[in-house]
Amino acid sequence: MLTLYRTTLAMCCLASLLPLGALAADAETPEAAAEATAPATRPPLLERSQEDAQALERRLPKAEQQTLQAGAEPFLALWKPANDSDPQGAVIIVPGAGENADWPDAVGPLRRKFPDFGWHSLSVSLPDLLADAPQARVEATPAAAPEPAAGESAPVKDTPADANANVAQATAADAEVAQGTDAEQASEQNDQADAERIFARLDAAVAYAQQHNARSIVLIGHGSGAYWAARYLSEKQPPQVQKLVMIAAQTPARVEHDLLSLTPTLKVPTADLYFATRTVDRHAAMQRLQASKRQKDSHYKQLSLIAMPANKAGEQEQLFRRVRGWMSPQQ
Template sequence: MSTLYRTTLALCCLASLLPVGASAADPEQPAAAAEAPASPAPRPPLLERSQEDAQALERRVPKAEQQTLQAGTDSFLALWKPANDSDPQGTVIIVPGAGETADWPNAVGPLRHKFPDVGWHSLSVSLPDLLAVSPQARVEASPATEAKQDKGETAPAKDTPADANANVAQATAADADAAESTDAVQASDQNDQADAERIFARLDAAVSYAQQHNSRSIVLIGHGSGAYWATRYLSEKQPPQVQKLVMIAPQTPARVEHDLESLTPTLKVPTADLYYATRTGDRSAAAQRLQASKRQKDSQYKQLSLIAMPGNKAAEQEQLFRRVRGWMAPQE
């Protein structure tokens, strides 16, 4: 009986294991486990800072003043105020500097609001973010380099030869450095050209919009680095529709092909260069631009000094407006 009991007990144990085996052999189970989780939806591209600023302006500025202009594949915000006059003088196109909006409280906004009261349309544009000054992507280390670093190994320095082929290694490293430097210069030049083309397209669109309103005269007014781009636009493209240029506290952006000192003598239109005489850096840069203009025959370049009034911004902006208008008035 004991043998029969043991045999029966073994059969019962085997029977109890059968469902587990069958379940493991179920072909649908591995397929379900192997299903990969759904991939997350791709994130929309981040807006440029200038686009975010434009959206903020759209919420704050009256809709009647907002104009969406088209520059190639780009659409951008411009602020338009018609002249409060039955016979307008023309249009001032105001170009803000880096980090500024089309209604910036220093120079840009006050001028766009004041000029319509003296018979001028005002059109203030917004510029795109510059590729030339955008953060550069970090170069990732190769897997082999990362493996060596994980093991605590480091490459020999160029000035400490590690073997008999040191001279060849150093020469190769120097060539690599030169190649990297050349690539960096080429990339910088390409970014500069791309920035110029994109900004010029916006200024072309602004000039075209001003012409649609029968502007007898068009004056380009640039503030900060906006003065640089306005100057370069007139120097390189020489649009016949623009008769005058006003530069206010002009600045040359970083990593561009030409500086203001080299561009100023190439201008073919009457130009007013307004700088703050109380700021040492501005005064020194203005002196260099003035010297460069004197080397040009029949130059129509003129400098006007301003006085900074940190404690009275309203008076400072009124001073600026009067100086700009006073320079324009004899030529109207």
């Protein structure tokens, strides 16, 4: 009886250990080991412009929000229909770097004011620029000193003391030239990629405005948004856009063409609004005006503004009146 009890106990212990052995065997398989050692994948970080768009989605009425499609990339635009049975057209507002589609300086006030005067307003959001992303540095590898041939000893007395230094300097100079060429090519590629991405969004905005029977489309750019609006009209020349308004225009860093070279190429009536009280803006505006005068049949006009740091509401009202007055001179 004792022997039978011991045998039964041993069989029970063995049966209880079998699942543990199977688990251990599974854990030792290559697939299980790879899963255990693989690092957890993190979702890609959102662009700053995407975070801004999400903040606007939480804050603004859903009726104003429109998700437009630029190729395979969706983006947020803010739409306000004209409060008029017979709208004059649509204004498409392009914010500058670091701004969103409801930016309190120029962008938001204009998009809210124009519908009360017979214009649809569509304010778009632009992507982060690749040109502004930090670039990886490539360290130049110093060239190794040439090894002596078989049977020869390394020169000791006949080699000048600064010979190796001269070789190192020449090698470093060649490396710097090559690195500079690579950086220039990367900058050009980033600029072209940024332009294609932004142009796709402006194409989508123009198409959306056309869907609402906009008889006239005016492109309004603020800050660096004025640069991209001007470049879009210069390179693509869409027939649907009849006018351009540039407000406190700025040229982004590391772009192929600056605003000064783009201004004379514009084929549509253009209003260039600048703050005369800001020395840098006034000087840049003067250069653009001189460049426009060299062109025959230029439709370029400048309008000066007065900055009002202590009265931002008055400054925005001044801006709106100057823009509207230029767009509708008969009013």
